[in-house]
Amino acid sequence: MLGDYSIGDLGAILAMQGFAGLILFSVYVLMALGLAIIFGQMGVINMAHGEFMILGAYVTWMTSNAVQHFAPSLFPGYFFLAMILAFIASGALGMLVEWALIRHLYKRPLDTLLATWGLSLILQQAYRSIFGAREVGVELPDWMMGSWPATDSIQIPINGMFVMALTMLITIAVAYVLYWSKWGKQVRAVVQNRVMAGAVGINTEKVDCYTFGLGCGIAGIAGSAFTMIGSTGPTAGQLYIVDTFLVVVFGGAASLLGTIASAFSISQTQSTLEFFLSGSMAKVITLLTIVGILMVRPQGLFALKVRK
């Protein structure tokens, strides 16, 4: 992140462009983190991941309205409450979905994909029926508005910095949970050898359920963070699902570091290209490059070496 300031002297525009890329990077990382857990660790294709994210965004929106209405004095800090609620709401829905749907399909990954797509349609329509088809945007507290003047010509928007800081915190937390906590070890044990994990006394069903819930919960936080920089509509999740899957696959599905590296390279490529080309062509070229690389190197950037 510090590199951003040092390139400031290369030109204010380029720096701003780089910063826009970093915000995109944060969004990608936040979305991909949950998916990296669900897809990377469990091998489940959750096409409704975007809708779990949108749920978090709507929860944030509702919290913001409720706080503004009932306790305006707390408004500057509502976002932290909203994030927790978003995590709980998306996580709980995730656990419910795991119990009702996913657990029957662990051996049929392609069918999981279809079933979760069905779920995403239902959720989209539910959002449309409840919240309306129009996009909603939250009101930011004063301290998040405006920008921080890094130099005379470079203005760094505060909400963008906040999202980036948040991304770092969540990434560290997820890395801690997955790689160092006892529970994370259980998750990885179940992933590597389900039967053996069961035999040494791990309740594999419970682990599956909580893992899926955690992935969805993080999607909820991502959606919550998303409201800081954009508005939310019923179908917003679907727009990002392909990008997110590509980020995870490109990074090498089982690697957290890979996911971050992949999110970084994709977002920087895209924002740099956007500087030269139209937005849609930048996107096309970025996606085509990823697909091309994946065809040559299907295991992604950071693949685990496995003995087959």
Add this chain to the structure above:
Amino acid sequence: MVINSRFFNRSELIGFFALALVLFVILPLFLDIFRLNLVAKYLTYAFVGIGLVLCWGYGGILSLGQGVFFGLGGYCMAMYLKLEASSVANTKIQSTPGIPDFMDWNQITQIPLFWKPFHSFPLTILAILVVPAFFAFIIGAAMFKRRVGGVYFAIITQAIAAILTILIVGQQGYTGGINGITDLRTLHGWDIRTDHAKFILYFVEVVLLFGCIIAAQFIRLTKLGRILVAMRDQEDRVRFSGYSVANFMIFAFCAAAVFASIGGALFTLEVGFMSPSFVGIVPSIEMVIYTAVGGRMSIFGAVWGSLLVNFAKTSLSESFPQLWLFGLGALFIAVVLAFPNGLSGIWADYVQPRIDRLLASRKPKSAPGYVADGAPAE
């Protein structure tokens, strides 16, 4: 091709004639031309479905990018029709007469090179068959030779569908953008917008559909069809029986692409326009669900699935637009969870045995014609 007595077994023969009766006689007799044209539109998806039965049901390769091939076929046809509709006489009010209207709006003054072949009808037909096969071959060769399949293949094909949509929308001057290629009028001088033309086009399409059904059934019954089934469960064993698994996957994927493309070309003819909304992620995955509802292992099932789901879509979204997405979502989930072999599975498991029992006077115990228990459920 010799159609011997075993080309269709008894229940398939009944299915064949039942479908022929419905499509050739009953629907044209009882539906007005507007509804018949709707049926024709639904049936274009049946072409995609037949391809998916081969590639997904039999070969186990799920492509979430069939909209790409549907779109390629559709756009090839649309480009031909658009060039014909953009004669100098028809477009003399434009600043550059003789080019498609959307090009004129985008300050393009010359027909781009890749549009040129579509002045010729035979080249257009050739392109409809060859272009999708070519792209499917490239994608298939790149992925299957490297042993990428299953979920990764599904995600990559979906990404390709997304890319093509963004590209078409972004390159408005060359593709017509988000609106697509509209205002198509004549095919070789024959006005396709009249009721009479729609009636004839319906029959052309149904004949082609039966051609595709027979072609698919032929593939299914050759050793290649059995190798596809074998591959789905025991890829390695097929390899160690001396077959190049990748080549068979490429073939199945290319065949599915060509079927989808034919469907797309007919769609353009039946509906009179083509747009990116039939190319992207959502239509691609909907095409998969038509096939899944009909039964991923059944060619006839794919046809019925396309008809019934689209019929439900039209009638539900006419009267209860809110319910439609709930219904479609629930249908996805129900089919996957409870009826992995779709309607044809339900038919084979519940209806067929009853019919057989009614006719049980003399019944030799024979192997079923298609594998009803082929779901990768166990």
Add this chain to the structure above:
Amino acid sequence: MLIGHQPKDFLLAVSGLTVSFDGFKAVNDLSFYVEENEIRVIIGPNGAGKTTVLDLICGKTRATSGSIQFRGQELTRLRENEIVQAGVGRKFQTPSVFEDLTVFENLEISYPRGRTVFGSLAFKRDDAVKQRVEEVAEMIFLKDRLNTYADQLSHGQKQWLEIGMLLIQDPDLLMLDEPVAGMSVSERAKTAELLNRIIKDRSVLVIEHDMKFVEDIAHKVTVLHQGQILSEGTMEHVKNDPKVIEVYLGH
């Protein structure tokens, strides 16, 4: 002692074969030679690399270094299906048959004709095919089950079917990975009889733990230990080799 030989003299010449998984050498600088019509049994404790050797020969695993020559043809550069077409057949440890196809169709797929995409489209089930399938089905005790789907077969019958599928390929080198494992006593006897019949006129490479079975069929035995050859020779020689006794009994 074998340096003077041209690899061509042998049906199969494995030399300097090494494969490492993340630095762990599952097979380490392995060399051995199989002659025409020889029946070679590979034994060794668990994890000795026995199955890996078969995987390397049939192309399932790629060698890190070394060479595998089959009739003078280098196998390490071929794809699996090309190795099969060169004349190497492989049976896996767990029965792998096509469960959604009938016994007849399983055998027919293995019939060595029409192995390309368009060849398989043009493939005709003619009398030669039917006759050969029935012949093999009789040998593998499945003649009256030709129209049964393979998922209906017992474990032992599936093993036989897989052996039959290899048989119909008519390979010059047949590789069998624990062909009698998991079989009942009577199935075991029948399998031994079957194997004794099919190993004529071809070379066979067998991995097996059943010592009585090994003694019955082996011309030569190779003992693997930690990816290397511990001992090689007749069963008698190997049994009395102190190094072998040390590995099997010493720990």
